[in-house]
Amino acid sequence: PAGRLEFVNGGWCMSDEAATHYSAVIDQMTIGLRFLNETFGACGRPRVAWHIDPFGHAREHASMFAQMGFDGFFFGRLDYQDRARRMRDKEQELLWRASDSLTPPMADLFTGILPNGYNPPEGFCWDQLCSDPPIRDDPDLEDYNVDDVVGRFLVIANSQSTVYKTNHIIMTMGSDFQYENANLWYKNLDKLIHYVNAQQANGSKVNVLYSTPSCYLQELHRANLTWPLKTDDFFPYADDAHDFWTGYFTSRPALKRYERISNSNLQTCNQLEVLGGLTSRKGPFGEGDKKAMAVAQHHDAVSGTEKQHVANDYARKLANGWQHCQVLVSNSLAALSGLSAERIYCDNLNVSVCHLTESSKKFSVNVYNPLARPVTWPVRLPVNGTAYSVSDASGKAVDCQVSMCASSFAVNELVFQVQAPPLGYTTYTVALIQDGPPPAPAQQRAPTVIQNKFLQVTFDHETGLISSLNNLETKQSIKLTQNFYWYNASDGNNVASRQPSGAYIFRPNSSTPVIISQTAKTEIIKTSVVQEVRQWFAPWVSQVVRLYADSRALELEWTVGPVPIDDSVGKEVITRLDTSIKTAEYFYTDSNGREVLQRKKDFRPTWNLKQSEPIAGNYYPINSRAYIKDDVDQLTVVTDRSQGGGSIQNGSLEIMLHRRLLHDDFRGVGEPLNEISGIFPDGLVVRGRLLLTLDPPQTAADTHRPLAEGMVLQPLLTFTDGDLKPNTQLEFSGLLAALPPAVHLLTLSQWDEDSVLLRLEHQYQSSESKVSSQPVTVNLQPLLKTFEDPSTWEVTLRPMEIRTFLLKVNLR
Ligand SMILES: *[C@@H]1O[C@H](CO)[C@@H](O)[C@H](O)[C@H]1NC(C)=O
Numbered sequence: 001p002a003g004r005l006e007f008v009n010g011g012w013c014m015s016d017e018a019a020t021h022y023s024a025v026i027d028q029m030t031i032g033l034r035f036l037n038e039t040f041g042a043c044g045r046p047r048v049a050w051h052i053d054p055f056g057h058a059r060e061h062a063s064m065f066a067q068m069g070f071d072g073f074f075f076g077r078l079d080y081q082d083r084a085r086r087m088r089d090k091e092q093e094l095l096w097r098a099s100d101s102l103t104p105p106m107a108d109l110f111t112g113i114l115p116n117g118y119n120p121p122e123g124f125c126w127d128q129l130c131s132d133p134p135i136r137d138d139p140d141l142e143d144y145n146v147d148d149v150v151g152r153f154l155v156i157a158n159s160q161s162t163v164y165k166t167n168h169i170i171m172t173m174g175s176d177f178q179y180e181n182a183n184l185w186y187k188n189l190d191k192l193i194h195y196v197n198a199q200q201a202n203g204s205k206v207n208v209l210y211s212t213p214s215c216y217l218q219e220l221h222r223a224n225l226t227w228p229l230k231t232d233d234f235f236p237y238a239d240d241a242h243d244f245w246t247g248y249f250t251s252r253p254a255l256k257r258y259e260r261i262s263n264s265n266l267q268t269c270n271q272l273e274v275l276g277g278l279t280s281r282k283g284p285f286g287e288g289d290k291k292a293m294a295v296a297q298h299h300d301a302v303s304g305t306e307k308q309h310v311a312n313d314y315a316r317k318l319a320n321g322w323q324h325c326q327v328l329v330s331n332s333l334a335a336l337s338g339l340s341a342e343r344i345y346c347d348n349l350n351v352s353v354c355h356l357t358e359s360s361k362k363f364s365v366n367v368y369n370p371l372a373r374p375v376t377w378p379v380r381l382p383v384n385g386t387a388y389s390v391s392d393a394s395g396k397a398v399d400c401q402v403s404m405c406a407s408s409f410a411v412n413e414l415v416f417q418v419q420a421p422p423l424g425y426t427t428y429t430v431a432l433i434q435d436g437p438p439p440a441p442a443q444q445r446a447p448t449v450i451q452n453k454f455l456q457v458t459f460d461h462e463t464g465l466i467s468s469l470n471n472l473e474t475k476q477s478i479k480l481t482q483n484f485y486w487y488n489a490s491d492g493n494n495v496a497s498r499q500p501s502g503a504y505i506f507r508p509n510s511s512t513p514v515i516i517s518q519t520a521k522t523e524i525i526k527t528s529v530v531q532e533v534r535q536w537f538a539p540w541v542s543q544v545v546r547l548y549a550d551s552r553a554l555e556l557e558w559t560v561g562p563v564p565i566d567d568s569v570g571k572e573v574i575t576r577l578d579t580s581i582k583t584a585e586y587f588y589t590d591s592n593g594r595e596v597l598q599r600k601k602d603f604r605p606t607w608n609l610k611q612s613e614p615i616a617g618n619y620y621p622i623n624s625r626a627y628i629k630d631d632v633d634q635l636t637v638v639t640d641r642s643q644g645g646g647s648i649q650n651g652s653l654e655i656m657l658h659r660r661l662l663h664d665d666f667r668g669v670g671e672p673l674n675e676i677s678g679i680f681p682d683g684l685v686v687r688g689r690l691l692l693t694l695d696p697p698q699t700a701a702d703t704h705r706p707l708a709e710g711m712v713l714q715p716l717l718t719f720t721d722g723d724l725k726p727n728t729q730l731e732f733s734g735l736l737a738a739l740p741p742a743v744h745l746l747t748l749s750q751w752d753e754d755s756v757l758l759r760l761e762h763q764y765q766s767s768e769s770k771v772s773s774q775p776v777t778v779n780l781q782p783l784l785k786t787f788e789d790p791s792t793w794e795v796t797l798r799p800m801e802i803r804t805f806l807l808k809v810n811l812r
Pocket residue numbers: 034037038041042
């Protein structure tokens with residue numbers, strides 16, 4: 001092949017970099033690249049990663065692209081101050097060292113910043129959507145313009161060459177929605193090339209040619225230069241002094257959560273397709289779900305920056321995909337358990353709705369655990385009765401408690417802890433003992449403490465707010481106040497700039513957020529399974545502070561909405577944790593759910609920042625965790641979805657939970673971010689969880705890595721009504737032994753008829769844990785029971801390494 005047609009990037013979509021989780025990004029790249037290989041063969045393989053539109057660039061994305069084998073990466077958007085500095089110093093092309101843990105050059109990626117985003121140079125747009133005049137080269141024509149066009153082009157080319165290092169420069173000729181009539185473009189480009197090059201006869205040094213990103217990259221490589229090294233990332237992105245694209249880190253929080261839970265369900269579906277063998281594939285394959293998840297990674301999908309009807313469509317695709325997967329999951333669980341009874345899915349447990357558990361006198365719960373290690377997991381089911389008996393797979397009674405539901409959605413809630421085996425399921429049976437209302441929770445104003453064997457949480461008896469957090473094992477103690485606030489969204493009507501807050505942009509009108517309530521009304525419930533304090537801050541803000549008997553994390557389950565707008569003020573709701581930790585302006589956020597980056601207030605590692613937005617300019621994406629620390633204490637927050645956050649005051653960490661806005665921000669959505677829906681006509685209500693841990697910094701990762709892993713891949717609960725058939729296999733594990741704590745089973749998925757895709761990952765960074773940051777060797781042979789691969793096969797993983805395998809399988 002002549003190489004005149006070249007694919008770039010090649011994912012199923014061009015993913016967002018601020019709101020995505022690495023596991024879904026790897027999956028969507030896999031689908032796209034596989035499609036290209038199968039359709040065009042090896043020469044269809046992209047060599048260049050190409051993210052011309054995403055609004056800021058994550059280090060983990062560069063790391064993944066490097067590990068996928070891309071030769072280079074080009075993008076369009078970066079902070080305007082960063083760009084100005086790089087143009088001055090000719091540093092728009094650089095070597096990105098995208099991992100602190102992987103040995104160079106494993107995560108090294110040549111990275112180039114395009115001169116005009118994804119647009120042509122000013123004055124050279126030739127498409128039916130453009131208004132630049134075409135090249136008129138008939139000298140008899142009144143508006144003959146060759147000299148003018150050539151002259152302008154040479155000025156631009158020469159000026160561009162002064163801000164890049166080599167003799168080669170790149171120009172992108174096209175834009176959004178273009179090449180619908182490609183003849184317009186090519187006719188004018190042919191003429192441009194001809195007339196500009198003709199000037200060489202008169203001494204011009206400019207030579208123009210049709211090229212591709214990989215040809216350009218090759219010329220840069222041939223130049224044999226040394227490029228500046230970059231080790232941080234490109235967040236946050238601002239295109240002007242008051243225009244920080246940090247709102248979309250949180251925009252559409254319900255869609256962001258739905259995307260995350262859909263990923264968990266999809267991984268379960270993929271695993272069960274493998275584990276259940278041929279019978280599980282009688283139903284429709286999980287293809288629809290894979291593609292729905294893949295397209296949901298788009299930079300105007302999970303980012304929350306699409307119009308409402310488009311967001312609805314992404315959610316619809318995910319829901320349809322999951323419907324198909326349920327057939328597969330049911331088939332597989334039927335094959336593994338020998339139980340073919342109708343399997344019921346309760347997708348609304350997050351709002352305590354499940355018709356079966358509310359109405360049935362006897363039912364069983366299958367708990368499938370997609371992690372390669374055993375998990376303990378709290379199950380909360382909406383029920384109608386006051387007393388239930390719960391027994392595990394061996395028939396042993398399990399401690400369970402019924403309490404009045406915290407939310408208004410259901411009557412009572414049955415709570416018990418389940419323990420599920422690695423990559424497998426177990427079964428619990430639940431039987432009603434007594435109908436009627438449970439004891440009402442105590443209204444408490446007295447000093448309140450909840451605690452288990454790991455943590456103790458104290459509440460202020462005046463305000464009802466959390467006042468301190470202690471780790472009882474390590475004898476650590478911090479002051480901690482947590483409350484809810486909102487920023488007054490700018491309406492664009494002020495002197496400094498007309499920029500309003502919108503789906504992309506966060507621009508508070510004031511740097512001091514409005515406190516929603518100084519005090520919370522509280523109720524406390526203490527049982528042997530869970531202790532919780534329920535807090536009401538306003539009719540639209542409430543929270544349950546929970547401590548399960550054997551959890552190392554404090555759970556904050558927040559409910560926010562409908563955000564009131566009857567005062568015609570857009571609101572951006574945050575929760576803020578104010579602590580006694582001496583942070584000295586530093587805090588930490590993860591990149592796409594993997595490695596953690598250090599952040600410093602009003603500071604960027606590679607240029608001298610002139611801060612113009614004291615809040616929005618200090619916000620960063622949080623995909624799975626953020627923390628603050630000093631020498632003694634580290635407070636880590638694990639999130640259940642991507643959110644934005646910052647540390648504005650020393651010792652403080654804030655996370656934006658929900659946004660309701662009244663103006664469009666002029667970046668292309670064309671709508672204010674004002675979510676309402678059929679069930680929430682007064683404005684979207686969103687519920688989510690934050691998990692808090694307090695540890696010494698040296699061992700904090702040993703707690704937050706497994707917590708975040710479990711938050712991303714959650715057990716799937718399925719239900720069957722009535723008595724179980726005798727001989728039902730109540731427990732199953734796809735592994736002969738659990739994987740070591742450092743190893744995460746990232747992917748287990750049927751690749752084709754007789755091979756399986758397996759990805760293993762070391763989930764610790766190189767120096768974050770004494771115990772777990774060591775290289776670890778896994779023997780694959782006894783790993784998967786269903787495989788009959790005779791060779792012993794040892795794999796060594798070093799911190800943050802991902803290894804991918806295709807296993808040939810003898811299906812029985
Ligand atoms: C690409 O496709 C070919 C033919 O289908 C296949 O043999 C090859 O393994 C594929 N390559 C990759 C990397 O998947």
